[in-house]
Amino acid sequence: MSSHLDGLGRLPSEFTTPGNSSFAEFLTRHNPDLLPGRRTLPGTVDAKDMRHGTTIVAATHADGVVMAGDRRATAGNVIAQRDIEKIFPADEYSCVGIAGSAGMAAEIVRLFQVELEHYEKIEGSTLSLDGKANRLSTMIRGNLGMALQGLAVVPLLAGYDPDAATGRIFSYDVSGGKYEEQGFYSVGSGSVFARGSLKKLYRGDAPEQDTVVALLQALYDAADDDSASGLPDVTRRIYPQVASVTADGLRMLGDNEIGALVDAILDGRMRRPDGPAAPVRDDA
Amino acid sequence: MSMPLGYISPEQLMKDKAEYARKGITRGRSAAVLQYDDGILFVAENRSRTLHKISEIYDRIGFAAVGMYNEFENLRQAGIRLADVRGYTNARRDVTARGLANAYAQTLGSIFTEAHKPYEVELVVAEVGESAAEDQIYRLTFDGSVQDERGYVVMGGMADQVASALGRHYRQGSSLAEALRAAVDALGQQESGGHRDLEAGQLEVGVLDRNRNRSGRMFRRIQGAELERLLASTVESEEEPAAGTESGSPDSDSDDGQA
Numbered sequence: 001m002s003s004h005l006d007g008l009g010r011l012p013s014e015f016t017t018p019g020n021s022s023f024a025e026f027l028t029r030h031n032p033d034l035l036p037g038r039r040t041l042p043g044t045v046d047a048k049d050m051r052h053g054t055t056i057v058a059a060t061h062a063d064g065v066v067m068a069g070d071r072r073a074t075a076g077n078v079i080a081q082r083d084i085e086k087i088f089p090a091d092e093y094s095c096v097g098i099a100g101s102a103g104m105a106a107e108i109v110r111l112f113q114v115e116l117e118h119y120e121k122i123e124g125s126t127l128s129l130d131g132k133a134n135r136l137s138t139m140i141r142g143n144l145g146m147a148l149q150g151l152a153v154v155p156l157l158a159g160y161d162p163d164a165a166t167g168r169i170f171s172y173d174v175s176g177g178k179y180e181e182q183g184f185y186s187v188g189s190g191s192v193f194a195r196g197s198l199k200k201l202y203r204g205d206a207p208e209q210d211t212v213v214a215l216l217q218a219l220y221d222a223a224d225d226d227s228a229s230g231l232p233d234v235t236r237r238i239y240p241q242v243a244s245v246t247a248d249g250l251r252m253l254g255d256n257e258i259g260a261l262v263d264a265i266l267d268g269r270m271r272r273p274d275g276p277a278a279p280v281r282d283d284a
Numbered sequence: 285m286s287m288p289l290g291y292i293s294p295e296q297l298m299k300d301k302a303e304y305a306r307k308g309i310t311r312g313r314s315a316a317v318l319q320y321d322d323g324i325l326f327v328a329e330n331r332s333r334t335l336h337k338i339s340e341i342y343d344r345i346g347f348a349a350v351g352m353y354n355e356f357e358n359l360r361q362a363g364i365r366l367a368d369v370r371g372y373t374n375a376r377r378d379v380t381a382r383g384l385a386n387a388y389a390q391t392l393g394s395i396f397t398e399a400h401k402p403y404e405v406e407l408v409v410a411e412v413g414e415s416a417a418e419d420q421i422y423r424l425t426f427d428g429s430v431q432d433e434r435g436y437v438v439m440g441g442m443a444d445q446v447a448s449a450l451g452r453h454y455r456q457g458s459s460l461a462e463a464l465r466a467a468v469d470a471l472g473q474q475e476s477g478g479h480r481d482l483e484a485g486q487l488e489v490g491v492l493d494r495n496r497n498r499s500g501r502m503f504r505r506i507q508g509a510e511l512e513r514l515l516a517s518t519v520e521s522e523e524e525p526a527a528g529t530e531s532g533s534p535d536s537d538s539d540d541g542q543a
Contacts, residue, residue, distance in 0.1 A: 009390040015362035
């Protein structure tokens with residue numbers, strides 16, 4: 001049924017059923033096989049057969065929020081992809097970063113993007129940031145069965161909340177649990193190291209660019225200690241992805257902009273491989 | 285040949301249904317869809333800020349309707365669902381206005397023949413192309429017939445008078461402001477032959493702008509200050525048309541569900 005119409009080319013009744021602005025809910029009635037997480041797997045999936053995305057970091061700043069991710073995908077002990085994109089614009093005021101099973105993640109993000117646009121078109125207004133966070137929660141919950149069989153997806157949602165006039169960050173666990181994070185957060189295999197690094201470098205009132213540098217430093221620290229996270233690939237000019245969301249909307253930073261910041265970071269690391277030192281005493 | 289009591293010939297039945305639908309549609313207000321140099325312009329007379337007659341369907345596809353609000357709103361939502369599900373299963377560029385127009389035509393056609401009451405609606409589905417030559421405008425009527433239009437389309441209300449007025453003022457390749465002025469002037473036509481000046485608050489305006497590239501979505505509403513500026517920019521540039529009658533609407537707002 002590729003045309004999605006009935007045998008006579010008409011719109012089937014579920015299309016004209018009023019009172020539903022959720023695309024995912026519409027799919028459950030129209031063609032549930034299109035939903036991610038609906039398949040049942042014969043057994044557990046071996047991690048080395050699937051691509052996995054690794055580290056995502058996000059932090060708020062004075063004017064909004066920024067998110068960054070490394071570009072490595074692994075399959076077992078092999079680097080499956082050097083230039084994978086793990087940060088996706090969800091709509092004009094939010095973005096999602098994904099760690100975990102890359103294939104499932106891409107599917108969930110695509111559904112989430114359509115979900116937000118669909119709501120906007122049907123209702124004539126955009127969902128609140130809390131609404132978006134809850135919708136993503138439902139989708140992750142729908143994937144719980146797959147997660148238990150080895151295809152877990154762990155997203156990080158960052159967006160600008162026009163009502164509160166701040167950037168906000170939401171993290172999730174595989175069961176769909178949603179947790180709002182204060183200041184900064186990180187997910188993925190290198191997240192422990194990234195979070196430790198961010199804890200020392202993060203300043204909530206810093207301007208956007210300083211926060212971007214802090215995130216790039218944190219990704220470097222993650223890749224320094226986690227084998228599944230990738231360092232910036234200078235020879236191929238593959239740099240981390242960075243998304244920034246402010247009151248003006250979402251912006252994916254260009255390679256030139258990120259490249260210049262990465263070069264400066266690498267320069268600093270040539271002198272001090274462990275990265276910038278935080279003062280030991282507060283009064284310093 | 286004797287006929288059972290209460291027999292109505294198919295011809296009569298269809299004629300009655302068509303007349304019923306047509307009457308319903310003319311009771312409402314008009315809407316116009318026209319090409320301008322950078323895309324497709326949708327203009328409807330609509331006093332409501334929230335009950336829309338014009339809508340985005342997909343990246344390059346827009347929708348305009350007249351008639352019964354609940355009926356065309358239903359079709360609008362169905363169209364968005366169809367476009368989104370097709371874009372989700374295939375790719376965004378695979379969603380076309382032609383496919384959507386066909387689905388609407390089949391749906392309206394079967395409602396017209398099978399249902400007791402036909403839909404009192406008329407729709408336009410338009411897709412903006414890379415250039416004006418590739419623009420597509422489909423007009424769909426209550427019985428499921430489809431027409432492929434060029435230039436401009438007027439539907440609802442006193443569609444014939446408005447269309448002939450628009451025909452006099454419409455120029456191919458005009459700017460957005462010129463096209464908007466032509467449409468607003470034409471929509472101001474009155475049955476008495478008089479003319480009223482429609483203001484920003486009485487209009488619903490949207491465009492599919494082929495040069496706009498926000499994640500591929502080309503539809504945007506023109507409202508508030510921007511609409512007032514556009515309306516004003518054309519009024520002062522030309523000599524006042526000095527239309528006879530004052531602004532005002534003899535056909536009052538009470539049009540029983542007809543938007």
